Structure formats: C-alpha cells, structure tokens
Amino acid sequence: MLAIIGIIVLLVMVFGGFAITGGNLAPVMKALPAEMLIIGGACAGALIIGNSVNDLKSLWASLMKVFNGPQYGKQDYLDCIFLVAKLMKMMKIDGPVAIEPHIEDPDNSIIFSEYPKLLKDKTLIHLICDTLRLVVVSSGTLDPHAVEEVMDNAIKNHHHHNIKPADGLQGLADALPALGIVAAVLGVVKTMGSIDKPPAILGGMIGSALVGTFLGVLLAYGLVGPFANRARQVIEADAAIYHVVKQMIIASLHGHPQPLVIEAARSGIEHSNQPSFAEVFDGMRGR
Numbered sequence: 001m002l003a004i005i006g007i008i009v010l011l012v013m014v015f016g017g018f019a020i021t022g023g024n025l026a027p028v029m030k031a032l033p034a035e036m037l038i039i040g041g042a043c044a045g046a047l048i049i050g051n052s053v054n055d056l057k058s059l060w061a062s063l064m065k066v067f068n069g070p071q072y073g074k075q076d077y078l079d080c081i082f083l084v085a086k087l088m089k090m091m092k093i094d095g096p097v098a099i100e101p102h103i104e105d106p107d108n109s110i111i112f113s114e115y116p117k118l119l120k121d122k123t124l125i126h127l128i129c130d131t132l133r134l135v136v137v138s139s140g141t142l143d144p145h146a147v148e149e150v151m152d153n154a155i156k157n158h159h160h161h162n163i164k165p166a167d168g169l170q171g172l173a174d175a176l177p178a179l180g181i182v183a184a185v186l187g188v189v190k191t192m193g194s195i196d197k198p199p200a201i202l203g204g205m206i207g208s209a210l211v212g213t214f215l216g217v218l219l220a221y222g223l224v225g226p227f228a229n230r231a232r233q234v235i236e237a238d239a240a241i242y243h244v245v246k247q248m249i250i251a252s253l254h255g256h257p258q259p260l261v262i263e264a265a266r267s268g269i270e271h272s273n274q275p276s277f278a279e280v281f282d283g284m285r286g287r
Contacts, residue, residue: 001036003066003230010222031187031208035215036092038183043172051168062165062231066073070122070237074273078283079115080124080244081265081275085284086111087132088252088261096136103129120253123158127151127245135253144253151246161246162235173220180216184209 019025047056090111091099106125118124126259131151135142187209191202244265251261259281266280 001067003227006226007223014218014222026247027204027207028211028214031211035183035208035212038186039176039179039212039215039219042179042182043176046175047172050171053166055164059168062169062235063227065234066230068234070234071272072238072241074220074275076117077244077273078275078279079118079263079267080241081248081280082283083111083115083118084128084245084248084265084272085258085262087128088248089258091132091135092252099132100136103132115180121241124241124245127154127242127253128249131245131249133173142253144152144250147253148246148250151249153248155239155242159235159239162239165234166228166232166235167230169224173225173228175218176220176224178215180213180219181191181215183212187212237270240268240273 015025015028018028047059051059086100087099090102102111106112106119106129112119112125131147134147134150187205191205191209194202194205197205247265247268248261251264252258256264262280262284263277266275266277269275
C-alpha cells in the first residue's frame, strides 16, 4: 500500500510541479509513448541478456514483495518458536527417534501441520528438518559449533540467492540514466535530420528528445532504485525467521534450559515483530 501511495505522490509532485510552474505537459505526454518504448525495450532486452529464466521469475517476485511487504509478522515468529521448542522438547524427553517421523515427512506431521503458513516455506522446513536429521543420525554426538556452521552456510546460501533479484533491480536502476541518454541521442539524431525546419518545430523536437533523459533519471532514482532498496529490506526482514530457528536449535544442543533458549531467540527478533516475554511463555504453557 505504501508503495502505491509513494508512486502516486512521486508522479503528482513531479508532473504537477512542472505544470504549476507554467510547464506545458502536452509535449511531454506526446513524446512519452515513444521514449518509454525505447527505454522500456532497452531495459527488457538488457534483463533478458543478463539473466536466466529463473532469475527473471525471481525478479518479478521481488517486485511483488515491494507491494506485499514482509511475509512474516509477530504471530509467525511466535509459531516458529513454538514449533522448534516442541520438537526440541520431544527430542530431549523421548529421544531423537521420537522426532524422526516428523522430520522425515513434515507434510503429514501432526506437529508441523499446526503451523500451515510455516509449512509452506520449504527453506524454513528444510532448515529445521535437515538439521535435526543430522542430530538424529549422529545419535547426539555432534559438536553444536559444527552444527551452527552448517546452519550458517545454509542460511547464507539461501540469502545469497534470495537477494539476487534486488541486486538485479539495483543494476537496472544504475543503467536507466544511460538508457535515457540513448533515447535522447536518437531524438537529437532525428532533430538534426530536420535542421531546415522552423525554430518552433525544432524546439519541440529537441524538447521531445530531452524527455528520454528525463524519463531515464526519473525511473532510475524515483522508481526502480527505491524498488530495489525496498525489495532488499523485505528479503532481509523475512530472513530473520531462519536465525530464530538457528538460535533455538544451537542453544538447545548446548544444553541450555528451555526458557533461556526461547529468550535468546525472542530477543533477536526485530522490535516491530518481537513478541513479548509474556506472549511467548503464556503460549508455551498451553502447548
């Protein structure tokens, strides 16, 4: 919602300010379709050249993140804490074999099925299940520091691939001013071919050519650059839930008491999504 409001404010302030100061929007509107065709087509071609099909799909998904915002809220972090705490408690009391059916087939697990939204995040579920599977097959002899290193690598690898679309958008934003100049140069070439025309006509043609430069700069710094920045913010915000899982599993493997394990995970959550101490522990009593 904020992204849509921002786009409206941007367009109204830029074009409205131009009109209020006496600018004539008619030449700009007339040149806009052709300049957008050149700049937009150049952008599309550059993206196709520089990315795979999967990268292009991820790029589109990252644009949707700008409008949809972070995937996880306070309740999701609570659910994540409850899910991991329940699994670690079962492993501690009933032994590693007790959790094996749940981590081998989470889709049919009565524990995982309590949290359908988390179950849709395959990266999150694999992080939990693959790590606990290591603990099960090693019969509890793993060094917690070694497990932490494995989890860090898994999270880092996921983040590296997840952040690529935002980097791609930023690269596009960096290229847009130059692509705007390309459109402007073509307009100048067209103008030079009509050098014998009256000054009024030449002035209009030069003005139309400059619309290309204007569009390239406006799109770069007013839209695509902010889109890239917001996509990065959303991706990084959603990645925090993987660190909650890591904190809980590693602290549990170190043998810390469950209240300390949970508090270590809770305190690391961003304040806007951080559940209170009472919310976590009151919720734990009912489970």
